[in-house]
Amino acid sequence: MTGTALSHRLRHALTDVFALVYLALCAVLLTWALVVTALDDSGESMAAVIPFLATAPASLVLLLLPDHLTMSLLAIAFGALVNATVIGWCARALRPMSR
Structure with missing residues (x-):
């Protein structure tokens, strides 16, 4: 998979409504x-x-990063992006195929 295809898939996953709601909640x-x-x-x-x-x-x-506010924020942001990507991929995979 090329870098362009990966970024295209990530963008689609992160722009799903369920992923955006999760990111807003976080x-x-x-x-x-x-x-x-x-x-x-x-x-x-x-x-x-x-x-x-x-x-x-x-x-x-x-969490194993040095104890500092920016490291905690980085861990939370990373976790939110990873989880939102998974949520977006799952939501797109579970939608019925429309013609």
Whole structure:
């Protein structure tokens, strides 16, 4: 498979409505977690766990990165993109073929 064909398939998978809804949900969860964590005075907020669980298992693979906010955001973004791609591919494969 050439690079052009792969990018074409990825674009089709990521532009599926189910994949876009999943990505929007992940963005909302991440925004919520960042706001809750920023407003927590005690430093004991566990809100960041929710976006990691929503983007598992791919985001959990990158949890071994150094402990920094940007690395956590990278892991969540990577997990969301991988899962959205799989969701898009599955949604397209399960649709009946239209003529």
